[in-house]
Amino acid sequence: MSAPDTSKAVLRYVDVHKAFGPRQILRGVNLDVVGGETFCIMGPSGCGKSVTLRHLIGLMKPDKGHVYVDGNDMATITKEDLRKLRSRMGFVFQEAALLNWLSAGDNVALPLRETTNMPDEEIVARVRAKLELVHVPDAFDKLPGELSGGMKKRVGLARALITDPEIVLYDEPTAGLDPEISASINRLIRELGDRLKVTQLVVTHHIGCVKTVADRVGLLDGGVLNFISTSEEFLSSEEPRLVRFLGDRLD
Numbered sequence: 001m002s003a004p005d006t007s008k009a010v011l012r013y014v015d016v017h018k019a020f021g022p023r024q025i026l027r028g029v030n031l032d033v034v035g036g037e038t039f040c041i042m043g044p045s046g047c048g049k050s051v052t053l054r055h056l057i058g059l060m061k062p063d064k065g066h067v068y069v070d071g072n073d074m075a076t077i078t079k080e081d082l083r084k085l086r087s088r089m090g091f092v093f094q095e096a097a098l099l100n101w102l103s104a105g106d107n108v109a110l111p112l113r114e115t116t117n118m119p120d121e122e123i124v125a126r127v128r129a130k131l132e133l134v135h136v137p138d139a140f141d142k143l144p145g146e147l148s149g150g151m152k153k154r155v156g157l158a159r160a161l162i163t164d165p166e167i168v169l170y171d172e173p174t175a176g177l178d179p180e181i182s183a184s185i186n187r188l189i190r191e192l193g194d195r196l197k198v199t200q201l202v203v204t205h206h207i208g209c210v211k212t213v214a215d216r217v218g219l220l221d222g223g224v225l226n227f228i229s230t231s232e233e234f235l236s237s238e239e240p241r242l243v244r245f246l247g248d249r250l251d
């Protein structure tokens with residue numbers, strides 16, 4: 001694959017630094033994800049993958065450096081522009097982050113109820129279709145407390161996709177799912193990239209996920225994103241650090 005044209009970057013990190021108290025987590029992250037590209041971030045637990053993702057929805061601001069989404073600097077974006085931008089984005093949280101007092105169906109419906117005037121019958125039909133897509137059709141009436149971890153995860157995925165967003169961010173989309181369901185979620189992510197040209201950033205521990213979904217992938221380690229390359233190059237690399245990291249993966 002030829003190098004992407006980074007002038008078309010939809011997601012851009014420029015020298016991003018982030019510390020919590022004395023603990024420096026990000027030490028100069030640089031990344032351009034171009035429109036329609038699916039990029040995976042791998043990295044050891046606690047290295048700052050979730051922190052990196054949170055900068056893209058304005059939940060965190062860099063101490064130094066810049067994060068841009070579709071040309072908007074996330075540190076200075078106005079509330080109104082942030083609201084508009086977020087309506088074009090979906091976010092799959094590492095913990096499903098469902099509202100416990102709403103049924104799964106109502107959780108998934110929430111972004112549509114909040115941002116559109118769509119009639120309720122249509123909302124319900126769309127919610128049922130998305131729950132079907134992620135293989136949890138029976139979750140519709142259940143409260144989050146009645147669902148397994150893997151089911152909650154998939155309901156969170158349905159909620160992220162309900163508005164058919166142009167940009168989707170995934171924090172461990174297949175963690176805690178059995179291999180068959182994981183494979184189908186990975187295929188779904190790949191299809192969103194291929195068919196709908198959705199721009200996607202996927203944090204994952206799973207090599208199977210990288211193989212199926214990634215156009216490119218990088219390793220977040222020591223606060224910087226290294227070894228950015230195609231998934232084939234990344235997974236067959238002989239760089240000692242990568243060999244060690246990938247050798248410890250289970251799949």
Ligand SMILES: Nc1ncnc2c1ncn2[C@@H]1O[C@H](COP(=O)(O)OP(=O)(O)OP(=O)(O)O)[C@@H](O)[C@H]1O
Nearest residue numbers: 020023025043044045046047048049050051052094
């Ligand atoms: N809001 C916060 N306040 C203080 N420390 C934080 C905060 N968020 C994250 N951290 C710390 O930053 C580090 C990186 O956290 P992060 O959640 O990004 O790791 P991760 O790479 O996603 O790990 P995992 O693979 O286990 O999900 C951790 O040491 C974490 O404790």
Ligand SMILES: [Mg+2]
Nearest residue numbers: 049050094171
């Ligand atoms: Mg994390």
